[in-house]
């Protein structure tokens with residue numbers, strides 16, 4: 013049986029982000045990569061991240077899950093990593109897909125505290141409940157990773173959308189920059205995406221370089237959206253003020269959301285290359301129909317209220333209310349990711365693809 017490690021690592025990579033607005037859980041990558049009881053294999057294995065991605069997908073009932081991975085330097089320098097794993101980890105670190113820190117310590121609960129996200133953990137961070145009382149009091153924010161289901165399984169409550177409050181909301185309402193301009197975590201390449209500062213005695217510092225961050229002004233408003241196809245969340249994306257996002261089969265704008273690979277049959281024919289443009293202005297999300305066949309808004313006052321249909325065929329932009337959804341074609345829907353309408357109806361797929369857990373084990377001796 014053959015499986016392509018590169019393909020599996022690429023599939024895992026699509027679920028990694030250090031953007032606070034996109035992440036759904038925070039995890040210490042080392043705790044996962046060193047968890048040899050998951051598959052009984054090598055002491056360290058980066059493919060175990062795929063078992064975690066699959067477990068979180070099943071736990072949340074959603075395909076497009078995004079994790080915020082924190083990695084200590086001791087993982088990046090583990091002598092038992094393969095050269096391919098070391099190369100991939102280096103690329104993830106350089107591209108800012110994982111956050112590299114000198115010591116992990118309490119960094120995972122700290123990111124969770126500031127963002128309101130749940131943690132994925134092996135031990136629940138005993139000893140830190142004093143500083144982070146939710147570690148004991150809120151089971152929906154502490155997801156325990158255990159072996160099971162032929163790989164990994166998560167035990168814990170069902171976390172709702174993150175609601176950052178308190179100091180985290182103020183901190184994440186600003187743009188922060190590292191003094192090192194080429195920093196993958198807070199450097200200039202980050203554009204408008206942003207990781208979570210580390211707090212040292214009340215001062216925001218770069219988690220990678222441990223130097224104070226520069227306050228670069230207020231952060232433009234943003235809304236996190238989900239693409240749902242046939243009841244399953246397929247993509248998450250962020251619409252920022254002043255940066256409209258065109259959604260379609262294959263948008264002309266390179267920053268648009270290309271959804272062609274998620275479509276089949278009639279949907280692939282009826283959805284235009286450029287179909288709808290989402291534009292956040294004065295904190296109102298405007299939907300512009302730019303398609304050939306039109307867009308339907310299902311307007312709801314709340315999660316359980318009946319929907320009114322509004323057909324957009326060109327015309328003026330439609331101001332989307334929080335519970336409204338945008339239908340590009342039957343079963344192809346855009347919705348706010350912080351609304352529970354995005355909970356999946358279908359079962360999620362697997363990033364491990366054809367890689368069975370057995371393939372991670374060392375070959376039998378003799």
Ligand SMILES: [Zn+2]
Nearest residue numbers: 190195218221
């Ligand atoms: Zn830095």
